[in-house]
Amino acid sequence: MVMMVTEVAAVNKQQVSTASAQSKILVDDLNLFYGEKQALFNVSLDIKEKEVTALIGPSGCGKSTFLRTLNRMNDLIDGVRVSGNITIDGEDIYASNDVIKLRTKVGMVFQKSNLFPMSIYDNVAYGPRMQGIKNRKVLDALVEESLRGAAIWDEVKDRLKTSALGLSGGQQQRICIARTIAMKPDVILMDEPTSALDPISTLKVEELITQMKKDYTIVIVTHNMQQAARISDKTAFFLNGEVVEYDDTNVIFSTPKDQRTEDYVTGRFG
Amino acid sequence: MATQHTKEVEQQISKGNARKYFFEKLSSKIFLACALLSVISLLLIVGFVFYKGANPFVTGDYSFLSFIFGSEWVPSEDKFGIFPMIVASIYATMGALVIGVPVGLFTAIFLAEIAPKRVAKIVSPAIQLLAGIPSVLYGVFGLAIIVPFLQDNLGLARGQSLIAVILVLAIMMLPTIVTIAETAIRAVPKSYREGSLALGVSEIGTIFKVVVPAAKSGIMAAIVLGLGRALGETMAVILVAGNSLIIPTSLTDSIRPLTTNIALEMGYAAGTHLEMLFATGIVLFSFILILNFVLARLTAKGGH
Ligand SMILES: Nc1ncnc2c1ncn2[C@@H]1O[C@H](COP(=O)(O)OP(=O)(O)OP(=O)(O)O)[C@@H](O)[C@H]1O
Ligand SMILES: [Mg+2]
Numbered sequence: 001m002v003m004m005v006t007e008v009a010a011v012n013k014q015q016v017s018t019a020s021a022q023s024k025i026l027v028d029d030l031n032l033f034y035g036e037k038q039a040l041f042n043v044s045l046d047i048k049e050k051e052v053t054a055l056i057g058p059s060g061c062g063k064s065t066f067l068r069t070l071n072r073m074n075d076l077i078d079g080v081r082v083s084g085n086i087t088i089d090g091e092d093i094y095a096s097n098d099v100i101k102l103r104t105k106v107g108m109v110f111q112k113s114n115l116f117p118m119s120i121y122d123n124v125a126y127g128p129r130m131q132g133i134k135n136r137k138v139l140d141a142l143v144e145e146s147l148r149g150a151a152i153w154d155e156v157k158d159r160l161k162t163s164a165l166g167l168s169g170g171q172q173q174r175i176c177i178a179r180t181i182a183m184k185p186d187v188i189l190m191d192e193p194t195s196a197l198d199p200i201s202t203l204k205v206e207e208l209i210t211q212m213k214k215d216y217t218i219v220i221v222t223h224n225m226q227q228a229a230r231i232s233d234k235t236a237f238f239l240n241g242e243v244v245e246y247d248d249t250n251v252i253f254s255t256p257k258d259q260r261t262e263d264y265v266t267g268r269f270g
Numbered sequence: 271m272a273t274q275h276t277k278e279v280e281q282q283i284s285k286g287n288a289r290k291y292f293f294e295k296l297s298s299k300i301f302l303a304c305a306l307l308s309v310i311s312l313l314l315i316v317g318f319v320f321y322k323g324a325n326p327f328v329t330g331d332y333s334f335l336s337f338i339f340g341s342e343w344v345p346s347e348d349k350f351g352i353f354p355m356i357v358a359s360i361y362a363t364m365g366a367l368v369i370g371v372p373v374g375l376f377t378a379i380f381l382a383e384i385a386p387k388r389v390a391k392i393v394s395p396a397i398q399l400l401a402g403i404p405s406v407l408y409g410v411f412g413l414a415i416i417v418p419f420l421q422d423n424l425g426l427a428r429g430q431s432l433i434a435v436i437l438v439l440a441i442m443m444l445p446t447i448v449t450i451a452e453t454a455i456r457a458v459p460k461s462y463r464e465g466s467l468a469l470g471v472s473e474i475g476t477i478f479k480v481v482v483p484a485a486k487s488g489i490m491a492a493i494v495l496g497l498g499r500a501l502g503e504t505m506a507v508i509l510v511a512g513n514s515l516i517i518p519t520s521l522t523d524s525i526r527p528l529t530t531n532i533a534l535e536m537g538y539a540a541g542t543h544l545e546m547l548f549a550t551g552i553v554l555f556s557f558i559l560i561l562n563f564v565l566a567r568l569t570a571k572g573g574h
Contacts, residue, residue: 071468073464073467073468076464076467078387099470100470100471100472101470102470103467103468103469103470104469104470105470107468107469108468110461110464110465110468112461114459114461114462114464114465115465116462116465116466116480116484117483117484118483126466126469126471126479126480127469127470127471130469130470130471130475130479131470176465179465179469180468180469183469183470
């Protein structure tokens with residue numbers, strides 16, 4: 001009896017310490033195999049709603065692989081096996097095969113802009129149109145709202161009908177974000193979204209991410225330690241397919257518990 | 271000692287360089303000669319056909335317009351009108367297009383996007399092999415299978431007809447369309463596909479709204495090349511066309527396209543008749559030129 005009370009108290013205490021945010025994505029004991037080769041080992045993470053979670057770690061440690069399990073983009077690769085559990089809003093995302101529904105809820109921005117060879121407008125309207133939205137006014141409003149949401153409306157509002165591929169890299173990346181926002185997702189996954197950008201464009205995207213946090217749960221992979229420190233609330237340090245440490249970002253960067261984390265964030269290896 | 275050595279090396283290098291320059295020059299000359307050979311052949315063929323074919327209209331008193339729009343072709347009575355053949359060629363090519371393009375495109379999409387790798391690895395080379403079959407064999411196949419089939423099932427007196435030509439040509443243009451379109455579709459960056467799928471679009475939706483449009487210029491090239499193949503095909507068509515000199519009004523009519531007219535009569539024609547066959551060649555060549563022009567425009571647009 002007494003034991004149980006203390007347990008409850010412990011749980012309560014934990015909840016209090018993270019009361020600011022609710023769990024959005026719960027990953028439990030995730031393992032992933034590319035054929036024979038295991039790429040993720042017993043990954044468990046509790047990703048909070050409306051926070052920015054950064055994934056850091058040396059090249060090849062499985063950050064992208066992990067990110068792509070969250071919207072099941074790994075399903076496209078032959079021979080991928082996944083075990084363990086991922087729930088978003090309490091729903092097991094591997095239970096049903098409705099990846100379409102999952103991917104409208106969990107959007108993704110890639111390392112390199114992958115805008116389609118269409119106009120800016122058509123790129124942003126593409127997702128909603130494919131959901132069956134045909135009404136011109138609705139689409140117009142949605143496109144404007146999404147472009148504003150991605151802080152690029154003023155730069156492109158006069159050239160919506162021109163090819164999106166004529167924009168600069170940084171602009172293209174923000175259009176990619178707009179295209180993702182247009183689907184009104186809950187979660188946005190970003191895989192090194194600024195690694196191909198110049199410092200000014202990078203700064204703009206970082207500002208954007210900080211603003212977007214109030215509406216979306218964001219999980220971002222980055223190789224840039226300063227970036228992780230600047231924009232994220234929580235940071236997970238991956239090494240060889242395992243999560244070595246997962247904590248508040250300021251803890252990871254100031255007082256990490258694991259020696260390997262400290263070595264990595266201080267640049268002693270990786 | 272050291273300088274002696276260096277000198278030797280320098281001499282050796284400059285000697286080697288001289289030889290390299292010689293081969294460089296020689297090989298560029300050989301390449302030029304090869305390139306010229308094909309250009310000269312082209313000019314010779316075109317020049318010859320035009321020289322012979324234009325003769326009746328330049329030196330004789332035949333009108334080019336009544337040659338194009340005349341509907342009677344009776345060489346023994348000095349009547350040379352190829353309008354029925356032009357119509358036959360256009361109908362046959364367009365008919366083949368209507369069947370061959372959708373089938374070819376769906377096949378290409380299936381092979382590039384949907385089929386399991388194992389299946390694509392077998393089917394793709396098989397289709398390419400189809401392109402290598404001599405055209406007379408397509409004609410024999412048409413004559414032995416398609417013609418009797420039409421005869422029996424449509425109750426025709428003769429199975430040789432426009433529809434038989436269309437079917438044979440549609441099959442013949444498939445390998446061209448499939449192979450080129452498949453290559454174009456495969457060349458679409460994987461990132462486009464990922465971008466679309468990540469937006470919650472289905473695989474089929476992604477194929478038709480992103481992948482195929484991105485491969486548009488290659489697909490158009492495939493269609494135009496398939497058209498060219500159909501328009502220029504002679505041997506297979508002779509066997510299944512029936513070769514009647516009428517303007518076809520139904521799919522079951524026997525037809526004589528431009529190519530077969532030349533092939534059938536060239537063997538015995540002489541004088542003006544012979545020259546009129548060359549003139550038929552000019553018309554055919556003009557069609558092909560137009561197609562190539564269209565193709566050039568399409569691929570130039572795609573390559574921006
Ligand atoms: N399609 C695949 N097939 C087989 N193995 C793969 C595949 N994709 C990734 N891997 C392997 O899985 C491991 C993790 O790769 P992943 O791309 O997730 O690393 P990462 O942390 O994102 O690296 P980077 O920082 O370089 O992007 C690597 O060892 C990689 O070689
Ligand atoms: Mg990666």
